[in-house]
Amino acid sequence: MATSHHHTDQSTQSTDQNLRRVRFMSDLQADRFGGQMIEPGHADYEVARRTVFATGAPAYVVRPDDVGDVRAAVRFARDAALPLSIRGGGHSFSGFGTNDGGLVIDLGGLDSVRILDLDRRLVRIGGGATWGTVAAALSEHNLAISSGDTRSVGVGGLTLAGGIGWKVRKYGLALDALVGAEVVLASGEVVHASAEDHSDLFWALRGGGGSFGVVTAFDFAAHTTTEVFHGKVTFPAREAETVLTGWSDYLRAAPDDLTSLVNLANPMTGGPQAPVEVHVTFDSDDADRAAEALEPIRRLGTVLDDDITLRPYADTLVDGAAPPPGLQFVLRSAFVDEESVPDVLRVLAESSTSNGAPVVGVRSLGGAVSRVPEGATAYPYRQAELLVVSVTAGPAPVVEAARPALDAMWSRLGPSVHGAYANFLSTAGEEALAAVYPAATHERLAQVKRCYDPANLFSRNHNVRPASPTDAHPHPGRDADSPYESAAEAWASSPSTNASTPGR
Numbered sequence: 218m219a220t221s222h223h224h225t226d227q228s229t230q231s232t233d234q235n236l237r238r239v240r241f242m243s244d245l246q247a248d249r250f251g252g253q254m255i256e257p258g259h260a261d262y263e264v265a266r267r268t269v270f271a272t273g274a275p276a277y278v279v280r281p282d283d284v285g286d287v288r289a290a291v292r293f294a295r296d297a298a299l300p301l302s303i304r305g306g307g308h309s310f311s312g313f314g315t316n317d318g319g320l321v322i323d324l325g326g327l328d329s330v331r332i333l334d335l336d337r338r339l340v341r342i343g344g345g346a347t348w349g350t351v352a353a354a355l356s357e358h359n360l361a362i363s364s365g366d367t368r369s370v371g372v373g374g375l376t377l378a379g380g381i382g383w384k385v386r387k388y389g390l391a392l393d394a395l396v397g398a399e400v401v402l403a404s405g406e407v408v409h410a411s412a413e414d415h416s417d418l419f420w421a422l423r424g425g426g427g428s429f430g431v432v433t434a435f436d437f438a439a440h441t442t443t444e445v446f447h448g449k450v451t452f453p454a455r456e457a458e459t460v461l462t463g464w465s466d467y468l469r470a471a472p473d474d475l476t477s478l479v480n481l482a483n484p485m486t487g488g489p490q491a492p493v494e495v496h497v498t499f500d501s502d503d504a505d506r507a508a509e510a511l512e513p514i515r516r517l518g519t520v521l522d523d524d525i526t527l528r529p530y531a532d533t534l535v536d537g538a539a540p541p542p543g544l545q546f547v548l549r550s551a552f553v554d555e556e557s558v559p560d561v562l563r564v565l566a567e568s569s570t571s572n573g574a575p576v577v578g579v580r581s582l583g584g585a586v587s588r589v590p591e592g593a594t595a596y597p598y599r600q601a602e603l604l605v606v607s608v609t610a611g612p613a614p615v616v617e618a619a620r621p622a623l624d625a626m627w628s629r630l631g632p633s634v635h636g637a638y639a640n641f642l643s644t645a646g647e648e649a650l651a652a653v654y655p656a657a658t659h660e661r662l663a664q665v666k667r668c669y670d671p672a673n674l675f676s677r678n679h680n681v682r683p684a685s686p687t688d689a690h691p692h693p694g695r696d697a698d699s700p701y702e703s704a705a706e707a708w709a710s711s712p713s714t715n716a717s718t719p720g721r
């Protein structure tokens with residue numbers, strides 16, 4: 218009896234699944250979706266469900282070919298009340314680019330880089346492009362956009378939350394170079410956002426992350442670039458405190474051409490005994506000026522190694538590693554204002570040379586970042602002088618064992634740091650959200666959200682919820698008999714939307 222009941226359940230389930238599959242295909246095709254559709258069982262599914270740091274079990278992954286396909290996919294997710302993930306380059310440390318039981322829109326096919334106007338250096342970049350593709354395409358025209366340090370990282374995720382790269386002190390964040398965006402809204406409508414059109418949306422896109430719509434194209438004002446001096450100078454671990462202090466004092470008044478970060482406790486070169494690495498980019502090919510600007514860096518301590526050379530800007534970017542599934546990554550970050558710099562550097566120097574030290578990076582900001590008025594974009598921490606990032610990675614037991622040292626370091630830093638950089642965070646709960654957006658920024662974002670995504674369709678991100686619900690029904694457009702509903706409800710009620718998401 219029990220067995221036959223079980224069979225009935227199974228066959229009902231597979232009939233439901235088949236029904237859903239047929240509806241999925243036909244609904245999307247009816248809306249003229251022309252891209253790739255991937256479900257469990259499809260040859261590409263195993264790859265499509267994984268991002269760099271998370272493995273999900275989405276019901277469907279779609280790979281649009283154009284903006285029309287993105288519209289169809291967004292309308293489909295909304296009408297079917299499916300949880301929705303937008304995937305750009307797939308490098309979110311919070312695992313935003315996949316989910317369980319929902320739809321993933323993988324923008325990887327939208328990776329074109331077009332020069333719109335060479336004289337004005339205007340370029341249009343597809344919403345799923347990666348920075349390696351961009352750097353290579355722009356270098357042919359001696360152009361660049363200050364982005365991040367890794368080729369495989371997406372233009373989408375990095376730009377929408379900031380973008381701190383090798384030219385950040387000279388040209389600002391990646392989002393500071395953005396002049397417009399083509400956006401598919403939750404309504405399915407396509408709008409162009411810029412300082413003139415939908416300026417509230419344009420403000421929110423520059424720092425507010427993926428909460429407001431799918432950006433199918435980014436318009437940037439690129440800058441001209443020459444070759445640049447780039448590399449690192451290393452010093453003994455025992456000199457960490459003097460090197461860090463001298464470095465931050467110098468960077469405070471250094472030319473904007475110089476951008477720099479310091480890495481401590483690199484596990485590949487000795488962990489707590491690892492040399493202090495001072496990485497630099499001097500954004501010019503003028504050897505005399507570079508030598509002059511780099512001289513104070515070379516005098517910070519006992520130089521162990523110095524590999525700074527002149528190279529094309531595109532060659533400063535490195536390939537991203539693809540960690541095997543199952544490894545956990547815990548990333549924490551916070552900003553430091555000038556008056557707290559000495560206290561923070563003392564704690565970092567001490568903890569990075571103790572056993573069990575987390576890997577720590579300290580990025581120097583200031584320069585062009587700090588000259589954009591506070592509130593001009595939704596990136597809130599313009600005046601911070603430094604950004605501290607810690608990375609703890611490994612199999613779960615290793616990460617657990619490292620937690621006490623990590624927590625101890627951050628609790629010592631606590632009184633001297635504030636906020637967090639959304640792109641260097643592996644958590645996404647209320648505490649993370651409050652650190653990413655101070656109250657005033659959050660409030661303004663929530664107003665924009667209410668206008669453009671009142672039902673919070675775009676929620677797999679550091680999610681700003683709409684200011685106040687305009688409609689009690691969470692999904693106004695959905696079909697009451699939707700065959701997709703059960704998947705959505707299962708997802709919504711599951712305790713963890715993605716068991717392998719790190720850092721939760």
Ligand SMILES: Cc1cc2nc3c(=O)[nH]c(=O)nc-3n(C[C@H](O)[C@H](O)[C@H](O)COP(=O)(O)OP(=O)(O)OC[C@H]3O[C@@H](n4cnc5c(N)ncnc54)[C@H](O)[C@@H]3O)c2cc1C
Binds near residue numbers: 306
């Ligand atoms: C190896 C490595 C190096 C890094 N280096 C740097 C660095 O030097 N500087 C720095 O600032 N950051 C850096 N980062 C952090 C990086 O900015 C974030 O991980 C960012 O989220 C990656 O964007 P993505 O598009 O690849 O990620 P995804 O996981 O694809 O996207 C993350 C989220 O962004 C949103 N999103 C992405 N594209 C779109 C779009 N077109 N429209 C709407 N929403 C979108 C969605 O909410 C999406 O879920 C690095 C990360 C890694 C893993």
